[in-house]
Amino acid sequence: MKLLVANWKSNPASLGEAVLLARKIDRGFRKTKKVGVIIAPPFPFLYEISRIIKNSELGAQDVFWEDLGPYTGEISWHQLKQASVSYVIIGHSERRRWVGETDEMINKKVLASLKAGLKAILCVGEPLEVRRNGLRAAKSYVKDQLKRDLKGVSSVIGYKPPFIAAYEPIWAIGTGRPDKPEEAAEMSRHIKTLLASSYSLNPRVLYGGSVTSENVKNFLQYKEIDGALVGGASIRSEEFKKIVNITSKL
Numbered sequence: 001m002k003l004l005v006a007n008w009k010s011n012p013a014s015l016g017e018a019v020l021l022a023r024k025i026d027r028g029f030r031k032t033k034k035v036g037v038i039i040a041p042p043f044p045f046l047y048e049i050s051r052i053i054k055n056s057e058l059g060a061q062d063v064f065w066e067d068l069g070p071y072t073g074e075i076s077w078h079q080l081k082q083a084s085v086s087y088v089i090i091g092h093s094e095r096r097r098w099v100g101e102t103d104e105m106i107n108k109k110v111l112a113s114l115k116a117g118l119k120a121i122l123c124v125g126e127p128l129e130v131r132r133n134g135l136r137a138a139k140s141y142v143k144d145q146l147k148r149d150l151k152g153v154s155s156v157i158g159y160k161p162p163f164i165a166a167y168e169p170i171w172a173i174g175t176g177r178p179d180k181p182e183e184a185a186e187m188s189r190h191i192k193t194l195l196a197s198s199y200s201l202n203p204r205v206l207y208g209g210s211v212t213s214e215n216v217k218n219f220l221q222y223k224e225i226d227g228a229l230v231g232g233a234s235i236r237s238e239e240f241k242k243i244v245n246i247t248s249k250l
């Protein structure tokens, strides 16, 4: 099964629009074994959307690592579970960039999510200055990132896969300049090999970065790429429906 994650980021402005968009996406496909859709709206819309979706699952765009307590402004896994969230995006490059999230923080979020039984979608990917030095340099960057972000994962008691990684080269996000599909596939293989050998994880690896209905097939035709993390194209219901439709036929 290929997974499609609709990462709405900080969109849309109102609850009304969010519910409408979620309904259009959710009713736009039939549940099959070929494709799974995860809608990841901003926090304030989670609960309402959880009440109306039938075919999709719900994801959050972040989670805090501590339990309940004096952490003003943070959202704990308890609250996410209350809203029927089953997936959580962790370490998106926009959070690393705009909110200064470090690998140490991301690592704590991954561990907390796994302990809580949330399916973590860990985002990794290199900046342009690294990729300019070639795919090998990018692979080494991603390897270091994974090592820091997954510290201690093997010791999470009772934790069993599924674990999801999203390869999102930073320079491809929101730029209309996606990675070359064959290179994204090679990176997925690299991530799978690393996670299997170092953490006994058998992850699913998604690609993210300027995915559209025009190019989704080029990525998802590779068996190494288990799905896509879709940003801009996921807030246009017709476009996202096309992506789901194309994926369900692969």
Ligand code: PGA
Pocket: 007, 168, 172, 173, 174, 175, 208, 209, 210, 211, 229, 230, 231, 232, 233
């Ligand atoms: P994009 O975003 O599809 O707009 O490039 C992807 C992401 O940031 O998850």
